[in-house]
Amino acid sequence: MKSSIRILADAAAATLAVSAYAGGHNLVTPDINDPVTLRINIMQNVGASAGLASAMMKGTIPFEPLAAQAALVTINTAALGLSGLFPAGMPENMRSSAGPAIWADAAGFKAAIAKFIADSDDAKLFPPETVEELRDAFSVLGGNCKACHKVYRIKR
Amino acid sequence: MRKLFKIALAIAALVAVALWIVSAPETLAESPEFARSGDVENGRYVFYAGGCASCHSAPKAKGEAKLLLTGGRAFASPFGTFYAPNISPDPEFGIGNWSAMDLANAMIKGVSPDGQHYYPAFPYTSYSRVELADIVDLRAFLDTLPPSDTVNQSHDLPLPFRFRRALGSWKILYLDDDPVPVSGALTRGQYLVEGLGHCAQCHTPRTVFGGLKPAKWMSGAPLPEGKGRVPNITPHADGLAYWSIGDFTEYLESGFTPDFDSASGIMVDVIENTAYLSDEDRLAIATYLKALMPIAKP
Numbered sequence: 006m007k008s009s010i011r012i013l014a015d016a017a018a019a020t021l022a023v024s025a026y027a028g029g030h031n032l033v034t035p036d037i038n039d040p041v042t043l044r045i046n047i048m049q050n051v052g053a054s055a056g057l058a059s060a061m062m063k064g065t066i067p068f069e070p071l072a073a074q075a076a077l078v079t080i081n082t083a084a085l086g087l088s089g090l091f092p093a094g095m096p097e098n099m100r101s102s103a104g105p106a107i108w109a110d111a112a113g114f115k116a117a118i119a120k121f122i123a124d125s126d127d128a129k130l131f132p133p134e135t136v137e138e139l140r141d142a143f144s145v146l147g148g149n150c151k152a153c154h155k156v157y158r159i160k161r
Numbered sequence: 162m163r164k165l166f167k168i169a170l171a172i173a174a175l176v177a178v179a180l181w182i183v184s185a186p187e188t189l190a191e192s193p194e195f196a197r198s199g200d201v202e203n204g205r206y207v208f209y210a211g212g213c214a215s216c217h218s219a220p221k222a223k224g225e226a227k228l229l230l231t232g233g234r235a236f237a238s239p240f241g242t243f244y245a246p247n248i249s250p251d252p253e254f255g256i257g258n259w260s261a262m263d264l265a266n267a268m269i270k271g272v273s274p275d276g277q278h279y280y281p282a283f284p285y286t287s288y289s290r291v292e293l294a295d296i297v298d299l300r301a302f303l304d305t306l307p308p309s310d311t312v313n314q315s316h317d318l319p320l321p322f323r324f325r326r327a328l329g330s331w332k333i334l335y336l337d338d339d340p341v342p343v344s345g346a347l348t349r350g351q352y353l354v355e356g357l358g359h360c361a362q363c364h365t366p367r368t369v370f371g372g373l374k375p376a377k378w379m380s381g382a383p384l385p386e387g388k389g390r391v392p393n394i395t396p397h398a399d400g401l402a403y404w405s406i407g408d409f410t411e412y413l414e415s416g417f418t419p420d421f422d423s424a425s426g427i428m429v430d431v432i433e434n435t436a437y438l439s440d441e442d443r444l445a446i447a448t449y450l451k452a453l454m455p456i457a458k459p
Contacts (some may be wrong), residue, residue, distance in 0.1 A: 031420070052421035059417065102425060105388060150423035151416060151432075158425035159389035 033100075043099045044090040047083045047107035051150075054079040055143075062140055073130040073139045081125035081148060088118050114157055121149045184329025186272040194293040195262045204302025207295045211288070216245045219311075230255070230303075231311035236282050241318030243282035251308035261300040265293055271332065278328035280316065281335070289338040346441075350449025353442060363391045363427070366459050380456035389426070397455035409447035410440070 031046045054076040060066045061073060091107050091114070107114045122144050133139040185313075208214070219228040220234045232247040249255035256264070263274040271278060271285035279285060342348065354360050365373045366382040380400065381393035393400035408419045413435040416424035424432050435443060 048422075049420075052423075055417060055421040055423075059415075059421070102389075104426070114339070147423075151429050154423050154425040155427075155429035159384070160392055160425055161389055 009157065034122075040090040040092060041098055041103075044087065045101070047086050047090070051083045054083075055150075056140060058143055062136055062143065064123055064136075068136045068139070070132060070134055074129075077125065077128045077133075077142060077146075081122075081129045084118065084121040084125045087121070088115070099161055101161055102158050104157050107157050110156075117149075117153045121153065124149055180330060181326070183333065184278075184326050186276050186278055186329060187270055187332075188266045188272055188276075189262065189264075189270060189293075192293055193232070194297055195265070196258065196299055197294075199261065199298040199301025199313050201298070201301045203295070204300070207291075207299045208302055211291070213248070213299075217248045229309050231309040232313060233311060238282065238455060240280075241316060242323050243280055243316045243318075244314040246313045247309055247311050248303065248307060249309040250304050251310055254310045254312060255308060256303070257308065259300075261297045262305075263302050265296045269338075270297055271328070271336065278325045278332070280325075280328065281331070282316075286336050289336060290340075311395055328422035344448070346445045347450040347452060349442065350445035350447070350452075353438075353446050354449050358363065358446065359392075364394055377456055379450075379453055381458040384426070393456070394450055394459035395453045395456045396451055397457055399458045401450070401454065402455065404451075406447045406451055409450055410443045413438075413443045413446060 031045075031049070033042050033049075035046045036042045057072060058076045061068045091103060093108060093111070128142040128146060131138075131142070133142055163352065207270065214227040214230065216234055216236070217230040217232055218234070219229065219231045222229070222231075230249045232245045234245045236243045236245070250257040252258045259267075259274060264275070266272045267279060267283075268285055268288040268291060270289070271281065271283065273279060297420040361373055361379055363385075364379045364381060365375075366377050366380070368374055379394050380397070382391050383389075384391055396402045396404075404412075404419060412418055412424070413432065415436070416432040418424075435446070438446075
């Protein structure tokens with residue numbers, strides 16, 4: 006097997022393993038008619054990528070530039086997919102941890118998603134070659150998690 | 162010269178008297194607990210928790226034979242060799258005619274029914290922490306065991322250690338019932354969480370008057386604003402039973418749960434603060450949280 010294919014296979018296996026663990030705890034079947042299920046899965050996929058990146062940053066698994074890039078690309082994909090999934094007028098949903106601020110402050114929420122798209126796009130365009138570069142990319146992305154979750158998310 | 166000698170003698174006499182006074186055996190006060198008839202089943206449990214048979218059964222006894230508390234096992238030490246006594250309920254060769262209070266004085270104060278100090282080969286410096294109720298129950302259980310007529314063997318000690326009275330002074334240094342400080346991490350964690358961290362203000366439910374409910378400590382509560390909940394962070398299945406200490410310290414530093422979910426709402430502010438703390442302090446907080454009573458969420 007060509008070594009780059011092997012690396013990608015390893016990275017894919019690692020991501021799947023992390024997401025299996027991550028998803029296993031709150032498995033939600035995606036349903037095209039239920040945006041709540043779609044966005045929960047998107048966020049869990051972000052979690053799996055964060056897990057992969059974190060393992061590389063901690064040294065639990067060896068740093069692989071292609072795997073790091075795969076994590077950033079996944080996160081960008083998630084950011085790109087979020088905006089249509091919070092339709093106005095959705096009833097309060099016990100399963101969903103979407104906070105009321107999403108609708109009360111729709112402009113602010115849209116701006117937060119736009120920032121997430123922009124930041125993850127920047128990260129994607131500069132594939133990290135070292136753990137330090139991955140760490141730098143992640144500190145920006147982590148800031149997005151924090152800022153959005155702080156205002157727009159609520160535990161139920 | 163004679164005058165100096167007399168003064169030295171007087172001082173020596175004073176010191177001897179002082180030591181004699183200070184080394185007097187101390188016994189327990191009367192208690193209504195001693196009048197209670199003990200619970201044999203709990204006494205059996207106390208017997209195993211206290212490990213009585215391991216020292217007081219015959220040397221090489223196994224299985225059922227370990228319940229015949231003949232004594233006789235030898236314990237070599239830097240102070241000489243001690244021989245465990247017969248503590249079967251035999252009234253002549255064992256402790257059958259001891260009251261519950263006698264047993265309590267032996268175990269808690271290291272003093273025999275006739276006012277002699279026991280050697281601390283008998284671990285009364287640990288048993289000093291045992292509750293009277295457990296001793297009363299133990300007494301009841303010991304009474305159900307078979308009697309033995311094995312005669313106690315005298316300890317084999319070098320001359321300086323044969324003077325039992327001296328143990329009274331030893332006890333001043335080494336006998337207490339203060340709790341031993343637990344690991345620094347747990348104490349520090351308790352200080353940080355219960356004090357400065359004020360975590361319970363969100364994580365503990367309140368009464369109708371707005372006070373915290375200690376019986377539901379850290380088991381989660383509604384968000385004060387009304388919508389949403391604060392999670393149960395006790396080690397219960399509906400809380401964080403499956404989080405390791407490492408999961409806690411990671412979360413307190415990065416806001417990422419073991420599933421790489423990212424902290425939400427006001428907890429983001431909290432993480433900004435806990436991220437500022439040292440690794441040792443985050444570890445202390447984690448140690449405390451893992452040690453909490455597991456409580457179901459309300």
